[in-house]
Amino acid sequence: MPGLEGLPVLVVGATRGIGLAVAQELVRRGARVGITGRDPQRVAQVAESLGAWGRALDVRNRAVIPEVISTFRHEVGLYGLVYNAGISPAFTRADKLDPEVWDQVLEVNLTGAFLTAQAFARELYGPGSLVLMGSVLSFKGGARLAAYTAAKAGLWGLVRALALDWAERGIRVNLVAPGWTETEMTQGLREHPTLKEAILREIPLGRMASPEEVAKMVAFLLEPGNGYLTGGIYAVDGGVSAK
Ligand SMILES: NC(=O)c1ccc[n+]([C@@H]2O[C@H](COP(=O)([O-])OP(=O)(O)OC[C@H]3O[C@@H](n4cnc5c(N)ncnc54)[C@H](OP(=O)(O)O)[C@@H]3O)[C@@H](O)[C@H]2O)c1
Incomplete structure (x- = not known):
């Protein structure tokens, strides 16, 4: 079955956590990997450690997104793209949610994904x-996660729309849906004794995912050998969505 050997894949938001694990998994599978993140120094460091291509990209700078993807195509090529950038700055009831935080979350988690997908297809x-x-x-x-939930639900709609728009071009589009995963994003919760226990009780497998477990699903979906998969959502959640 065709794998990722030699195929160029850009991972947007790959300096740590799940994105970094995805980049590492892709390198292991022989892909020609590119990574991005906001901090140029951190990007250069991570890219060097992986033997990958790297560019700084803050997805809030809309005009820069097509430029970075175009440069990756010219310098490396283009087959796959993973949009992993995401933030979750507020844990607060919706009636107290600052509209500016709403905008920030939608900008990075949803609008950035659309603009990146559009630039990729172009x-x-x-x-x-x-x-x-x-x-x-x-x-x-x-x-207590209204903006984050709205953005992530929006991605599920976006994936289905893009899969339909681009199927005739042979572009497959899929969504990975992790549950609680051990990264910086969840560090505060994991260090909180009572909250952590409450979360673990809600997970049928009784533990959070490792970033590597999520990365394997991403790599699987990217593989050309899985060419009949498009417009789908793939949970990696220890059974949470089975409830
Ligand atoms: N951890 C979980 O439990 C969990 C569960 C479900 C889904 N997810 C999703 O999985 C993805 C990765 O999460 P994680 O837990 O690995 O988070 P993380 O450790 O906080 O990493 C987030 C990544 O996104 C990048 N990023 C953030 N803002 C950006 C911006 N404005 N422009 C470009 N890149 C930006 C960060 O890069 P820089 O900081 O270097 O810019 C970093 O590489 C997110 O989309 C998140 O919503 C996580």
Whole structure:
């Protein structure tokens, strides 16, 4: 079955956590990997450690997104793209949510994904595979996470629309939906004794995912050998969505 050997894949938001694990998994599978993140020094460091291509990109700078993807195509090529950038700055009831925080979350988690997907499709000549990073909150409600939940649910709609628009071009589009995963994003919660226990009780497998477990699903969806998969959502959540 065709794997990722030699195929160029850009991971947007790959300096740590799930994105870094995705980049590492892709390198292991022989892909020609590119990574991005906001801090140029950190990007250069991570890219060097992986033997990958790297560029600084803050996805809030809309005009820069097509430029970075175009440069990656010219310098490396283009087959796959993973949009992993995401933030979750507020854990607060919706009636107290600052509209500016709403805008920030939607900008990075949803609008950035659309603009990146659009730039990817415009740059791509042949078939390709696009994976967006959703969440179990793409299809469940998240208490005190209104903006994050709205953005991640929006990604699930976006993935289905893009899959339909681009199927005839051979571009597959899928959404990965992790549950609780051990990264910086969840560090505060994991260090909180009572909250951590409450979260673990809600997970049928009784533990959080490792970033590597999520990365394997991303790599699987990118592989050309899995060419009949498009417009889907793939939970990596220890059974949370089975409830
Ligand atoms: N951890 C979980 O439990 C969990 C569960 C479900 C879904 N997810 C999703 O999985 C993805 C990765 O999460 P994580 O837990 O690995 O988070 P993380 O450790 O906080 O990493 C987030 C990544 O996004 C990048 N990023 C953030 N803002 C950006 C911006 N404005 N422009 C460009 N890149 C930006 C960061 O890069 P820089 O900081 O270097 O710019 C970093 O590489 C997110 O989309 C998140 O919503 C996480």
